[in-house]
Amino acid sequence: MKLETLAIHGGNIITDNLKPVIQPITLSTTFSHQENSPVYSRASNPNRDALEKLLARLENGDEAAAFSSGNAAGMAVFQALPKGSHIIAPDDMYHGLRYQLQEIFKDQFSVSFVDLTQPENLESLVLPNTKLLWIETPSNPLLKISDIKVLSAIAKKHGIRVACDNTFATPVFQNPLELGADLVMHSSTKYLGGHSDILGGALITKTNDDFWKRIRLIQTTGGAVPAPFDCYYLVRSIKTLPYRMAGHQNNALELAHYLNSSEKVEKVYYPGLKNHTGHAIATKQMSGFGGMLSFLIQGGAEEADTMIKKLHYFSNATSLGGVESLIERRAASEGPDSTTPANLIRVSVGLENVEDLKQDLEQALK
Ligand SMILES: *Cc1c(COP(=O)(O)O)cnc(C)c1O
Numbered sequence: 621m622k623l624e625t626l627a628i629h630g631g632n633i634i635t636d637n638l639k640p641v642i643q644p645i646t647l648s649t650t651f652s653h654q655e656n657s658p659v660y661s662r663a664s665n666p667n668r669d670a671l672e673k674l675l676a677r678l679e680n681g682d683e684a685a686a687f688s689s690g691n692a693a694g695m696a697v698f699q700a701l702p703k704g705s706h707i708i709a710p711d712d713m714y715h716g717l718r719y720q721l722q723e724i725f726k727d728q729f730s731v732s733f734v735d736l737t738q739p740e741n742l743e744s745l746v747l748p749n750t751k752l753l754w755i756e757t758p759s760n761p762l763l764k765i766s767d768i769k770v771l772s773a774i775a776k777k778h779g780i781r782v783a784c785d786n787t788f789a790t791p792v793f794q795n796p797l798e799l800g801a802d803l804v805m806h807s808s809t810k811y812l813g814g815h816s817d818i819l820g821g822a823l824i825t826k827t828n829d830d831f832w833k834r835i836r837l838i839q840t841t842g843g844a845v846p847a848p849f850d851c852y853y854l855v856r857s858i859k860t861l862p863y864r865m866a867g868h869q870n871n872a873l874e875l876a877h878y879l880n881s882s883e884k885v886e887k888v889y890y891p892g893l894k895n896h897t898g899h900a901i902a903t904k905q906m907s908g909f910g911g912m913l914s915f916l917i918q919g920g921a922e923e924a925d926t927m928i929k930k931l932h933y934f935s936n937a938t939s940l941g942g943v944e945s946l947i948e949r950r951a952a953s954e955g956p957d958s959t960t961p962a963n964l965i966r967v968s969v970g971l972e973n974v975e976d977l978k979q980d981l982e983q984a985l986k
Pocket residue numbers: 689690691692714716717756760785787788806807808809810819820821
């Protein structure tokens with residue numbers, strides 16, 4: 621099955637005698653004992669099974685595990701590591717996961733945060749107890765691109781497991797397992813859900829090894845699992861994912877070019893622009909550049925906030941990946957420790973007509 625077909629048919633498990641076309645929602649938490657039937661919904665549920673099967677196939681993995689949020693999915697990877705492990709992670713790692721390593725796991729692990737866009741930085745950091753390399757590409761909010769293949773090859777040489785946060789690219793534009801990663805992580809709250817109304821996360825593994833069995837144990841016994849309703853909605857959303865991603869990327873590319881030509885804008889960060897530092901690697905490892913972009917407005921925080929207030933179609937809100945455009949001054953969201961420039965504006969480009977979006981930006985930048 622090709623991508624669009626798989627997105628529609630890959631997550632539909634029909635067991636009902638009435639033969640509905642769409643898999644119903646199974647809300648029951650418990651099931652009458654019989655062979656091959658689920659037992660209890662924390663351990664497995666037909667809607668979660670369908671979602672996991674679909675995600676595993678979309679990422680070309682062996683199995684997937686769905687969680688109640690992206691942070692819960694990431695946390696399961698850290699929880700599966702032996703105590704005393706050393707982790708290498710990007711210096712611009714998603715702040716919620718970085719916070720887990722720095723606060724929740726500070727007594728269990730040591731972590732080196734490094735700029736992974738420079739793979740030569742990696743080798744010198746490897747210790748005998750390095751167990752995990754965490755990659756996130758494109759990254760947040762500067763859309764930095766790390767070379768998954770090159771980094772994975774270095775990690776493999778040292779027996780280090782590689783996990784890649786694929787939230788920004790989605791399986792439509794990037795398949796980290798095919799580039800050498802062992803695990804893929806998603807915040808399905810973002811593009812997979814696509815309508816800003818589902819919180820969820822997922823892990824997908826290349827092989828069903830002992831590490832994965834530990835993650836499965838953490839999922840089902842730890843219990844941070846999504847409700848059947850959320851799984852149903854995710855399966856439904858993913859049917860349009862390939863088309864949504866194409867629309868997001870077309871709109872983002874056009875707005876990136878427009879902003880790049882505006883004299884009110886100092887710099888645009890979008891991997892689809894030839895002047896982006898990661899453009900060559902993005903072209904090699906991605907089949908599209910996604911729907912996220914950032915730019916530096918001329919001036920400071922005040923100019924940025926004033927511009928954002930004038931917009932009609934871009935909601936001033938955090939998060940990303942929905943059909944509606946969102947915009948925020950990123951440093952304000954990241955709090956006092958943020959190293960993001962005060963005049964950096966992050967945009968999740970939605971699926972509105974791009975001329976409307978462009979005109980809106982134009983009037984707000986005036
Ligand atoms: C949102 C996000 C997460 C965390 O996911 P939640 O669903 O909010 O818990 C992790 N990584 C990236 C890149 C994200 O954008």
